[in-house]
Amino acid sequence: MMKLASFSLPLFFFFIHIASAANSISSSSVCPTNSCADGLQIRYPFWLSQGSLPDQYCGYQVFGLICGDSYPIFSILGLYYIVTDIDYDNHTLHLVDYDTFNQTCPRALHSVPLGSLPLSHSPLNLNLRFYYNCSSHPSGATPIRCLTSGMNESFGFVEGNEIRGFDWSKNCGEIVTVTVMKDRVTSEGLMNEYKEAMNEGFVLDWQTAQSCVECEASDGLCGYSNTKKEVLCFCNDGSVQSNSCSGKHRAHLPKLIIGLIAAGVGALLMCIIIFFTRRKISLIISTDYWKTKKKDENIESFIRNNGPLPIKRYTFSEIKKMTNSFEVKLGEGGYGNVFKGNIANNYPVAVKVLNASKGNDGEFINEVVSISRTSHVNIVTLLGFCLEGSKKALIYELMPNSSLEKFICQKDLGPNYPPLSWEKLLQIAEGIAKGLEYLHSGCGTRILHFDIKPSNILLDKNFCPKISDFGLAKLCSKTHSIVSMLDARGTFGYIAPEVWNRNFGGVSYKSDVYSYGMLILEMVGGKQNIESEISDSSDVYLPHLLYKQIELGKNIAEDDDMSREESEIAKKMTIVGLWCIQPMPSDRPPMNRVIEMLEGSLEQLSIPSKPCMFPPIIPTNGEEICATNGVLSLSADYQCGR
Template sequence: MLNYEKFSLLLTALILLWKPAIGKNRCTEKCGHVHIQFPFHLRNSNLNHTTTDYPPGFDLFCDENDQTVLELPAVPVKLFVQSIDYRSKQIQIYDPQNCLPNQLLTLGNSSVSPFRFYNEYGLSRNVSFFRCNSGLLCPILQLDSSTDFIDPQIISCTKVSDVLSVLWPVNNDDPRGGAVLLEWSKPDCSSCEAQGHKCRYKTGTRETECFVCRTNKIPTSTIGLIVAGALAGLTLLLLSVIALLCVYRYYKMRGRYYKMRGEDQVRIEKFLEDYRAMKPTRFTYADIKRITNGFSESLGEGAHGAVFKGMLSREILVAVKILNGTEGDGKDFINEVGTMGKIHHVNVVRLLGFCADGYHRALVYDFFPNGSLQRFLAPPDNKDVFLGWVKLQQIALGVARGIEYLHLGCDHRILHFDINPHNVLIDDHFIAKLTDFGLAKLCPKNQSTVSMTAARGTLGYIAPEVFSRNFGNVSYKSDIYSYGMLLLEMVGGRKNTNVSAEESFQVLYPEWIHNLLEGRDVHVSIEDEGDAIIAKKLAIVGLWCIQWNPVDRPSMKTVVQMLEGDGEKLIAPPTPFDSAGSTGPNAPARRQNLELEVIHETE
């Protein structure tokens, strides 16, 4: 189907091929689409003007592109005219390069004689000008000095000037300036305009008088009429097609938008109103497309959406996660933005911004070129991938501190419920960063458990009680189980789940790690004694974290202390796979855990 933007370009080209002459009569002249009459005049028109016909400072010039330029004495800038309102005595100026701040910086806060800047509320403002890198089309941007809005465009820019008490309006949504209004007070032709007459100077004076303008119509040839009629007909046809395309696109977009259930959209918008005070950057979908260069470089795709590489500036790279906008009820989006807005920790990724534009939803994070921990899970003999035991211990401790902060360091306890190697990002210094809070839950710190209607998480890392309440109630200990499976996978360097022919998942690591600690497994060979101590410590802590009964698992604060210690006093827990073990997958949960009051999470 044809694109209506192409029709617009074709229509513009046809109109440009048939442009009228600059001047027609002594009452009204024209340059492009700007009508020019007293007190303005075109200095380069074919009409004869004397210096006494028009007031000084109202000279206009029509350039080769049919753009109207306001030429003022002693002003070293070109002010291009967008329109002139003679009734309200206002002239709108702009920059065809869309870089008006470059001109305003030169003007400063002075009035442009015989004009003054028009401000609807009459309030002056202090404006800051920023110079950005020369690669941008507009190297100068302006922002209101009093605002705390941080636009991504000026992150890499340098402030060059502060101009006080300016009267032109400042729109922080468009730091390139847009257009501004100038107004004049004299000469005043409003009384003539009210009568439908024109205005001019009385002969030999500076007083104005009204007169009726009688134009002499120029005869048009038959060929000119045919060409004009053909152009008018073609224009009408193109406008009709464009109108039909616009109607089609409108109803198509509205149909897609209303596929979302109304109650979900209302909940998301209500949340965004409450969240606006937290000051993340809210991007439009057009911003997201620009940042990601049209989604040109994919970083991967998960259950909740695809991730793309983006760039806020030449120095700031980001990862943009496009959520599945047409699926779900919006809870994942609310969870991720709401939870990330409450977190400030070295081991948790930072949320730079988000997009909630119609049915489009996206999250913007810092970019980590090393990717996720999943990339580095390998046996020690794989030298190209294996990081070494010291770095693995550093990453394990970083993840533990991040989870400890979620459980104890925020106003509410945050339960992640999806801790796995894909959701642990690694920065340039191999510092671990927790990410993906789409499944997170909030609950008060003084409560121990949460209610849950369905299992959530990644198979192989989900705690037993999340599947069946026979193992106990769901609590923050469920995150500790997932963390334990993560530790065991770091020690063994292989996946902790296996898919059989019947599509059933079996947990393989715990029994294998027990055999490793007891010397019955030689698949992992560690020669250095210091590395062996680290591997044993990680294995023992992991085994304690995956105990079947939640009350047998240590808190994350205890886990951090165990990892920070030398590990020599750590004792491995009894294997749950021995028939004589006190607990196991078929054993009932301990009664003391079932006595905890079940509470609902905070939405």
């Protein structure tokens, strides 16, 4: 019997392959592949219109393309876009606005109106906001010189990064949102980068058209009849049905193939029965098996109930393919390993593969559900995930400059990691603050991160900071300022006191403010190498040392090479950080106020009360030391991510 099994198994798949090949041949004859001058393949679900609409065609009704001078042209609700690439494996469409293509000074005329089309913006995209013909503008705003019209000027920003406190809609004649690729622009270099970014275009993902769901479910290819004005379904046997193939194509298969497939299936089932009988089906009755199955079902159910998710789900075989079988490791931690990979259009990504043995199901769910609801230049982009039994992975945009943790101590950085200037540190601090403000009040659901620290701040090629690792995040309504938590969460040294001790107050978004304050104080301490003053003592609290310098009027910047501007930046960051780590949540500023403090002048900042948030220590030389028993602190041994 086992010999029969060894024969029937490959025989079964051989006949399945024959049937599949027959279907493929008949499908390609019904729905042929076309191309324009550039050679780009145009095939299902897209179709080519040769000047006039055909009587009937195979493809989604709204996915008709026409050939331009060099590229296919795609019309979206009356607007025209050049098609530069179609990725049929990943269902992505790369487009460039026809109105601004190859212009030396592009002026966007419209946004991308998707309406009810089976299209959605890719996570690779980013929105720019242009304000045209502004009669006035705030100081510090850089105009787009080539778009100046008389006394009026025009401005561009990464959406959400406009200068605050100014009514742009009231002072500008027109506002247009433009979609570009995320990796083509930065907030700092936007004026020099936006032209090329608009010329590079953007990416859309396509989904199954609602009118074609039934047809594709029956293994048919959807089309349309212009004469009858109805949906068609092109079947694998060459027939054309009204809505679906309804199994008819199977009836047309040669009886010999059907008989052989049935014989192969019977032999295969016999082998399976014998195999599991001899093994006494130990796997099926295993307690661990059922626990794992139940756990995975719970995760699946949670993700479905919080969907639909705007990110792609990958199989584990696809994960192996995009990482070239996990060839290049970028890092590792208690959660698992991170590998370098590539997805559509050779876009580089970081793939975090979670350890199967770790109890990380809750963190995995948090990461997928919370970060998939975000879209901000200072939040890392989650491009996809994999959930296949115990195999779990997360796919992120790749950050070439790793994390902020590498730069805080500035030791052994190597040639690829130059020391960051004070100006760049301030920009990073502002970017993190804007990302947190977005999480707290800018997206549909308030998201509390609960793990803000240097290793969770990633830096792109232009050192733009992006908040990552939402494994401990908690989603809550904007109408509730206090959240309920049964357990403390966070990293030692950055946890707000109320998270572990409710005597300090309720847990809220102000808990993230505390962690942010500790983060920027550590940035100042690392830049100034303050740990050398602390020596090896673990009883000296970094915020206390920084507060003492300000209280005594001592210059934060002891380095003779530092300019006055750099010294002011260091002092400003220190004062803001001290405000953020006040023991009582009500005394801490919200993130929008933090942004105003960082962007404002030093003279406008007042010095907060001394933060009494470090372990009790014995006073020396009669010095009075403020201390609170039992409160978590950032000791010298923990500075710089040690």
